[in-house]
Amino acid sequence: xxxxxxxxxxxxxxxxxxxxxxxxxxxxxxxxxxxxxxxxxxxxxxxxxxxxxxxxxxxxxxxxxxxxxxxxxxxxxxxxxxxxxxxxxxxxxxxxxxxxxxxxxxxxxxxxxxxxxxxxxxxxxxxxxxxxxxxxxxxxxxxxxxxxxxxxxxxxxxxxxxxxxxxxxxxxxxxxxxxxxxxxxxxxxxxxxxxxxxxxxxxxxxxxxxxxxxxxxxxxxxxxxxxxxxxxxxxxxxxxxxxxxxxxxxxxxxxxxxxxxxxxxxxxxxxxxxxxxxxxxxxxxxxxxxxxxxxxxxxxxxxxxxxxxxxxxxxxxxxxxxxxxxxxxxxxxxxxxxxxxxxxxxxxxxxxxxxxxxxxxxxxxxxxxxxxxxxxxxxxxxxxxxxxxxxxxxxxxxxxxxxxxxxxxxxxxxxxxxxxxxxxxxxxxxxx
Amino acid sequence: xxxxxxxxxxxxxxxxxxxxxxxxxxxxxxxxxxxxxxxxxxxxxxxxxxxxxxxxxxxxxxxxxxxxxxxxxxxxxxxxxxxxxxxxxxxxxxxxxxxxxxxxxxxxxxxxxxxxxxxxxxxxxxxxxxxxxxxxxxxxxxxxxxxxxxxxxxxxxxxxxxxxxxxxxxxxxxxxxxxxxxxxxxxxx
Ligand code: SF4
Ligand code: SF4
Ligand code: SF4
Numbered sequence: 001x002x003x004x005x006x007x008x009x010x011x012x013x014x015x016x017x018x019x020x021x022x023x024x025x026x027x028x029x030x031x032x033x034x035x036x037x038x039x040x041x042x043x044x045x046x047x048x049x050x051x052x053x054x055x056x057x058x059x060x061x062x063x064x065x066x067x068x069x070x071x072x073x074x075x076x077x078x079x080x081x082x083x084x085x086x087x088x089x090x091x092x093x094x095x096x097x098x099x100x101x102x103x104x105x106x107x108x109x110x111x112x113x114x115x116x117x118x119x120x121x122x123x124x125x126x127x128x129x130x131x132x133x134x135x136x137x138x139x140x141x142x143x144x145x146x147x148x149x150x151x152x153x154x155x156x157x158x159x160x161x162x163x164x165x166x167x168x169x170x171x172x173x174x175x176x177x178x179x180x181x182x183x184x185x186x187x188x189x190x191x192x193x194x195x196x197x198x199x200x201x202x203x204x205x206x207x208x209x210x211x212x213x214x215x216x217x218x219x220x221x222x223x224x225x226x227x228x229x230x231x232x233x234x235x236x237x238x239x240x241x242x243x244x245x246x247x248x249x250x251x252x253x254x255x256x257x258x259x260x261x262x263x264x265x266x267x268x269x270x271x272x273x274x275x276x277x278x279x280x281x282x283x284x285x286x287x288x289x290x291x292x293x294x295x296x297x298x299x300x301x302x303x304x305x306x307x308x309x310x311x312x313x314x315x316x317x318x319x320x321x322x323x324x325x326x327x328x329x330x331x332x333x334x335x336x337x338x339x340x341x342x343x344x345x346x347x348x349x350x351x352x353x354x355x356x357x358x359x360x361x362x363x364x365x366x367x368x369x370x371x372x373x374x375x376x377x378x379x380x381x382x383x384x385x386x387x388x389x390x391x392x393x394x395x396x397x398x399x400x401x402x403x404x405x406x407x408x409x410x411x412x413x414x415x416x417x418x419x420x421x422x423x424x425x426x427x428x429x430x431x432x
Numbered sequence: 433x434x435x436x437x438x439x440x441x442x443x444x445x446x447x448x449x450x451x452x453x454x455x456x457x458x459x460x461x462x463x464x465x466x467x468x469x470x471x472x473x474x475x476x477x478x479x480x481x482x483x484x485x486x487x488x489x490x491x492x493x494x495x496x497x498x499x500x501x502x503x504x505x506x507x508x509x510x511x512x513x514x515x516x517x518x519x520x521x522x523x524x525x526x527x528x529x530x531x532x533x534x535x536x537x538x539x540x541x542x543x544x545x546x547x548x549x550x551x552x553x554x555x556x557x558x559x560x561x562x563x564x565x566x567x568x569x570x571x572x573x574x575x576x577x578x579x580x581x582x583x584x585x586x587x588x589x590x591x592x593x594x595x596x597x598x599x600x601x602x603x604x605x606x607x608x609x610x611x612x613x614x615x616x617x618x619x620x621x
Contacts, residue, residue: 021574021617023510030546034506035553040584042475042608091587098590112605115473119465127458130451189591199494199587241451317601342484342600 048117062139063132067244072406078139087142092198096121097231098189101180108181133242134235138404147217154221154264165227170378173230178367184316221264236400246397249414253394262411267401271392286387297376305372313364322357474605476592480578482602485563492597499586500561505615508576511549516572517565583611
């Protein structure tokens, strides 16, 4: 607060130059020179391009190893490399998961230009997913890799739990995009569970969260990927369109269920009984009913979201600050917070702050309405998805959920039969 | 199921069309981003005009010690004998002994230049970015000491942890080719 008088002086008498300089700079007579100021630059731009090249190579390699070579061991080694490079060497930044927010911010705020590399990091894994599924998750993402390597004894998450938990990433994505869109914060980066590990340091809360996640990941296959990761939600949306996917058995499925047991991510769907006439008609009726209800759900979600906008707006520091300052001015709050003190030091009129907060609230209101509708849409589509049962004759990997880890290949007895055939053939050739 | 083969092809067709649309969209986006080649990486920096020397920089950075350090704008410095950044405010008998030094890690080197001027230099490896000296210089001196994110140390987190905690919202993203916000002299002389 000691600086306040200077500022008032500066405001009242803008011409009174020198208000900040209490002591005139010396006139040296001894020929003294200012020491040079050291201003170390960030790492050279070329390293960013190297990161991008590594991303491209690892993405292509992961797709090749998973879908052509079908080698879990190679995938595991590649994941280890990615963990070392993108995780420990690059300290986890920039990653496509977080880049989602930079994209949202750049779309909303013309003052923030999306850096080329960040844009490329966001788009490339999605493009690969359109062709080859979640190759990024298989062995490129450092967050996925660290969970992959600690998985010891996967427990099966029952479907009644897996289904609702699997919706969380979509909600998380919506909230994170809204908060980035409004310039509030980068939620995904703030609550990145493994970043403290990659940097070998961080706040106590984040270390505890990371350790808890890692402990959970030893018995539950990739909990962050399946039940939180917002980029995983995007990949889950895109991957069902992929051209190449995991084909579990090289020959015919004998319906032994071994692959489904081997998949730690619950991605393998069993064959369905052929639908009978009545159940089909019932399904159709249910689908029609759901489709009719969906617009109502969207409207309700939008309305609820709109009502909740005040709560979410408080994530923005300016909104919280304005509320605090208003309370202090009206005498409802005693003392100051660090933020309100910082605000008083600037000497800005309270009205400027209130206006900024009001503008932010006005931006949040439509945003939270869209968020509410998005939540309703996700729920509605999930219900619809549950009532339109796809017919399957074999065990199949669901391309949205499959992380291309390659475990099912090893589990399939037909794969082994095929391998034995090939060895026999090779041996036979060698003999003759 | 007599109607199943055409259904399959319809689904296949839909999937292919959507995939093509998606590829078009993403590659279009990628092309747009890449062709706008000037959009360079952004890095974090402290706007010294907004900074209130609250002390969070020392504790909130993901690095220990923090990537934030005190820098000294020599051109603004008064080279005071009794520097307000260097010495505490309340000193019995205006003493200049080590017990009167403000910096908790003794990271400021004081050197005699010529009567009556002294040079103060930040010993960066020792500085923890606590802003105590900055506060002193801001309050009573010329404001020649201020905090900056040092880019030989900063990991350039996508969301800077100090920016999240900064009560003055003084952390801003700046282009990596101009990674510092330098103070300039305000006085007319
Ligand atoms: S789901 Fe998310 S965290 Fe997991 S591997 Fe994929 S992108 Fe990474
Ligand atoms: S590769 Fe196989 S085992 Fe691995 S996630 Fe996909 S379906 Fe499951
Ligand atoms: S970006 Fe990260 S390393 Fe740099 S100052 Fe902020 S918290 Fe510290």
